[in-house]
Amino acid sequence: MKRTSSTALLRTTASAALLLLASGHPLTAQTIAITGGTVFPVTGPRIENGTVLIRDGVITAVGSNVVIPAGATRVDATGKWVTPGLIHAGSRAGLGIASLFQQSEASVQGEVTPSFSPAEGIDPAAITIPLARTGGVTTGIAAPGGSYFRGTAVAIQHAGSRLEDVLISPAVAMVLDLSGSSKAAGGGSRAGTMARTRRIFRDALEYARRRTDYQRGAMQELAAPAAELEALLPVLRGEMPILITANRAIDIRNALRLTQEFTLRTILSGAVEGWQVAGEIAAAGVPVVLEPNTDIPSFDGLGARLDNATLLRAAGVKVIIAQGDPGGERQLRFGAGNAVRNGLTWDDALAAITRIPAQAFGLEGYGTLAVGSVANVVVWSGDPxxxxxxxEMVYIRGQATSLHTRETELLERYRTLPPRR
Amino acid sequence: MKRHRSLLLLTGLLATACAGAGAQNPTPTPRMFMTGADTAVFRDTLSFMRPQYPSTYVRHTNPPVVIRNANILTAAGQELRGATIVFQEGRIVSVGPDGPVPTGATVIDGSGKWVTPGIIDTHSHLGVYAAPGTAAESDGNEATNPVTAEVWAEHSIWPHDPQIPLAIAGGVTVMQVLPGSANLIGGRSATVRLVPARTVQEMKFPGAPYGVKMACGENPKRVYENRGPSTRMGNMAGYRAAFIQAEQYRQRWDRWLLDRKGPPPARDLKLETLAGVLRGEIWVQNHCYRGDEMAQMLDLAKEFGFTIRSFHHGVEAYKIADLLAEAGTAASVWSDWGGFKMEAFDPIPENLALLTQAGATAVLHTDSPDGIQRMNQDMAKSYYAGLRAGIALTRDQAIRWITANPAWVLGIDSLTGTLEVGKMADVTLWSGDPFSVYSKAEKVWNEGWLVFDRLDPEHQYHTDFNLGQTAPGVGR
Structure with a gap:
């Protein structure tokens, strides 16, 4: 009873709740010094025998000569690797109580639903969230599923008990699919999809200019309901990035055309044949979210190859790594490892799951270990x-989180099999 | 002219077959199929007396190979450092600190590299669900009846599936291609070598027993919801009804084969396969996720007197590892994949380690055209998960999950799956430790044939489908 009321008290302010431990530890203003590890700030070179100092959920010092205040909790990371919490730009964790297909909350019916944000479908109690933490992933960017104009991607942190605790932003990017799966939205041809997209964008701009006419009923029928066009305005004003799925080289070029015509802040997603148009993507300043192990040819990307990330990076493109499968959160770091296997530098691979996605999706203070950064920190036993x-330790906003999962309990139950009956 | 030559060749093969088996066999057992020699005698007789889609695989002639100064994981109990392996005429002739250099041998410096047996996947749909994924080439599930034991996966395999060279580049030399899991009994599997080929017959592993795919749980009852089975008890009733029919069919045929008096019983392809299971000639490969359901299937096997060779997708195999060890049934499982459906709700990354600890035959399988390219990585994940949980494991035990143990599941373990003298030269050379994410298969020999060399485009196979495209896909 007492415990319930004190928990309720803590929840009265959102900021307090943010600091609530996922494992249920009580909230205290805390200074933590992670010492002795090899620190990867991702803003600069690695620091041997470095210290990361955290106070009240924020990083207050990083370096090899950090003065540790008296009373700080010391965490010995000698021999360990210390990185920012990983950011998964292809996340599904939390979008449903479990990763069962039927339990997904990721999409709604309809082809043009820019006003949809899956935020209120997120369940902070989802069993996928602790699993994500065991993979060192502290932040998920989850795009809605479906095809064509799907809605906005959300950003969440993988700790907290209420939506207000976990939600970083309900709308980090608008999501548009221009791949083969959106052909139907254009009446059966990519060219039709492009034409419809331009109509929607133009009508949104027109609607924004002539709201009074719209309210008087003095406008021709719009290409989408007003609420959906309204949701596109931040994109057309350059205030919100647009995440465009495009895999074939021609789809990528189409996306770049739209980017230029409407002055969009585009992030490409998929980009299976990106390596073929790497120079053009780089020239447009467009970052790319990709899965590094994509090499099986499809008619949406006959040119799939494993060194796509390497070739894009070599051309100067900002590369973000994601893993789409159920359980992708835990595979994220290995996706980055595979990108290294296929030629990407190790530093670029780590940046591709930390700093670069934070920058591209406007998550200021995330993805780095720098003074002022959100204290999402992972201590690894070795090369992540x-x-x-x-x-071994996953800190979210400066709080150690639990790495206990359903899997841990199943292992303990079946480690020694019960006697046969 | 060409036709005449092939006729001659056929005659030659028939003679060989006659010498190896057939009439001189002192203890004849009832046998369905005639050898080629019998066919010549019974030229005008019925289909079952003729060869049934035989393998035409022939080993390629290649120079001998010596790999020196390499780290060798034999999958037969040893990890040798700075050692030498020699293979010649498709067979391993030496593994040890040093070795002979046969005349004309290709000598490779293996410094800093690792050698393992070629990887074997017990569960693949390459060729039957080819890329690009189109309805036109979706050939893995004959989802027209809950029991389609009459279909054979090899009749769906497209040898030019562009996923095949990608798997070769992952160090894989042999795979079992199975029908899908829509049906209770989905049809026969085929064990094939991953070699460039124009026909599937050229890939079929000579002498490998057929498997038959069976499936538990959610898939059959979902697919046949409207006509049945629509429940797990309906699934069980379906298997039992099929095997009861097969028992009678087997009796009819075995009786006739002993004396061959009168007209033979009517031939039924479905029951022919199931009778093969009852005779122990065709091995059950059983898609089954849940531990309790696997236990039901073990009872079913006892009822009809056969052994299930391996469960596949046994996400909960760790819960019944003791039952599996006792039954002599292997578990083909993933490293840490699951959660995507109800019967896959309880995956743990320690599955393979716990199975190994319990003495069951633990196998890492993929069921995936992506996974088959990186089986060493899943092995590594499972190995380290086991160690972290405090389960005693050796690297040799872990490499067996993708080599020796799958070879046993496919009944080819006396021929391949380890690096031992006399075994087939199915060999993968790795750029580094295969337990690391950064290592790649560098060279792959399939019975001595260099089918992949990452450093030499001359030895990078591209299927017909790959030709004329911008990115052939392998070799990087």
Missing amino acids: LDFASAA
Whole structure:
């Protein structure tokens, strides 16, 4: 009873709730010094025998000569690797109580639903969230599913008990699919999809200019309901990025055309044949979210190849790594490892799951270990991109989180089999 | 002219077959199929007396190979450092600190590299669900009846599936291609070598027993919801009804085969396959996720007197590892994939480690055209998950999950799956430790044939489908 009321008290302010431990530890203003590890700030070179100092959920010092205040909780990370919490730009964790297909909350019916944000479908109690933490992923960017204009991607942190605790932003990017799966939205041809997209964008701008006419009924029928066009305005004003799925080279070029025509802040998603148009993507300043192990040819990307990330990076493109499968959160770091296997530098691979997605999706203060950064920090037993290592401590907003999962309990139950009956 | 030559060749093969088996066999057992020699005698007789889609695989002639100074994981109990492996005429002739250099051998410096047996996947749909994924080439599920034991996966395999060279580039040399899991009994599997080929017959592993795909749980009852089975108890009733029919069919035929008096019983392809299971000639490969359901299937096997060779997708195999060890049934499982449906709700990354600890035959399988390219990575994940949980494991035990143990599941373990003298030269050379994410298969020999060399485009196979496209896809 007492415990319930004190928990309720803590929840009265959102900021307090943000600091609530996922494992249920009481809230205290806390200073933590993670010492002795090899620190990867991602803003600069690695620091041997470095210290990361955290106070009240924010990083207050990073370096090799950090003065540790008296009373700080010391965490010995000697021999460990210390990185920012990973950011998964292809996340599904929390969008449904479990990763069962039937339990997904990721999409709504309809082809043109820019006003949809899956935020209120997010369940902070989802069993996928602790699993994501075990993969060192502290932040998920989850795009709605479906095809064509799907709605907005949300950003969440993987700790907290209420939506207000976990939600970083309900709308980090508008999501548009220009791949083959949106052909139907254009009447059966990519060219039709492009034409319809331009009509929707123009009508949104027209609607914004002539709201009074719209209210008087003095406008011709719009290409989408007003509420949906309204939702597109931040994109057309350059206030919100647009995440465009495009895999074939021609789809990518179409996306770049729209980017230029409507002055969009585009992020490409998929980009299976990106390597073929890498120079053009780089020239447009467009970052790319990709899955590094994509090499199976489809008619949406006959040119799939494993060194796509490497070739894009070599052309100067900002590369973000994601893993789409159920359980992708835990595979994220290995996706980055595979990108290294296929030629990307290790530093670029780590940036592709930390700093670069934070920048592209406007998550200021995330994805780096720098003074003022949100204290999402992972202590790894070794190289986070390789199999031999594991996340040993995962801090979210300066609080140690639990790495206990359903899997842990199943293991303990069946480690020794019960006697046969 | 060409036709004449092939006729001659056929005659030659028939003679060989006659010498190896047939009439001189001192203890004849009832046998369905005639050898080629019998066919010549019974030229005008019925289909069952003729060869049934035989393998035409022939080993390629290649120079001998010596790999020196390499780290060798034999999958037969050893990890040798700075050692030498020699293979010649498709067979391993030496593994140890040193080795002979046969005349004309290709000598490779293996410094800093690892050698393992070629990887074997017990569960693949390459060729039957080819890329690009189109309805036109969706050939894996004959989802027209809950029991389609009459279909054979090899009749769906497209040898030019562009996923095949991608799997070869992952160090894989042999795979079992199965029908899908829509049906209770989905049809026969085929064990094939991953080699460039124009026909599937050229890929079929000579002498490998057929498997038959069976499926538990959600898939059959979902697919046949409207006509049945629509429940797990309906699934069980379906298997039992089929095997009861097969028992009678087997009796009819075995009786006739002993004396061959009168006209033979009517041939039924469905029951022919199931009778093969009852005779122990065709091995059950059973898609089954849940532990309790696997236990039901073990009872079914006892009822009809056969052994299930391996469960596949046994996400909960760790819950019944003792039952599996006792039954002599392997578990083909993933490393840490699951959660995507109800019967896959309880995956744990320690599955393979716990199975190994319990003495069951633990196998890492993929069921995935992506996964088959990186089986060493899933092995590594499972190995380290086991170690972290405090389960005693050796690297040799882990490499067996993708080599020796799958070879046993496919009944080819006396021929391949380990690096031992006399075994087939199915060999993968890795750029580094195969337990690391950064390592790649560098060279792959399939019975001594260099089918992949990452450093030499001359030895990078592209299927017909790959030709004339911008990115052939392998070799990077």
